[in-house]
Amino acid sequence: MTKHEIRQYKSVTSEDQRTFDRWLKVSAVVGSIFAAVVVVIAIAASDPGPRDAGATSPKSTASGASEWRRSAYELMIGIAPHQLPVERVDRPF
Numbered sequence: 204m205t206k207h208e209i210r211q212y213k214s215v216t217s218e219d220q221r222t223f224d225r226w227l228k229v230s231a232v233v234g235s236i237f238a239a240v241v242v243v244i245a246i247a248a249s250d251p252g253p254r255d256a257g258a259t260s261p262k263s264t265a266s267g268a269s270e271w272r273r274s275a276y277e278l279m280i281g282i283a284p285h286q287l288p289v290e291r292v293d294r295p296f
Contacts, residue, residue, distance in 0.1 A: 204212075212220065 212223070215223075
């Protein structure tokens with residue numbers, strides 16, 4: 204605060220000073236709660252959960268290809284034709 208603002212604060216009525224002090228305290232409490240929530244969220248986000256935990260080595264298929272490195276074609280040929288979610292379209296529109 205500047206000297207002018209301090210003089211202005213001292214020149215207002217004591218009731219206005221108390222109102223300002225209450226507002227300042229409530230704002231500090233609300234800001235502290237908000238900051239605590241942000242810190243808790245940041246800590247929770249950085250904690251590795253089961254989905255982020257270290258993975259074991261990928262399973263290999265009979266052909267020796269890794270499950271994680273299979274192409275879209277290799278994945279599609281493993282599905283029975285009646286389970287494919289596509290239909291043949293001769294004329295698009």
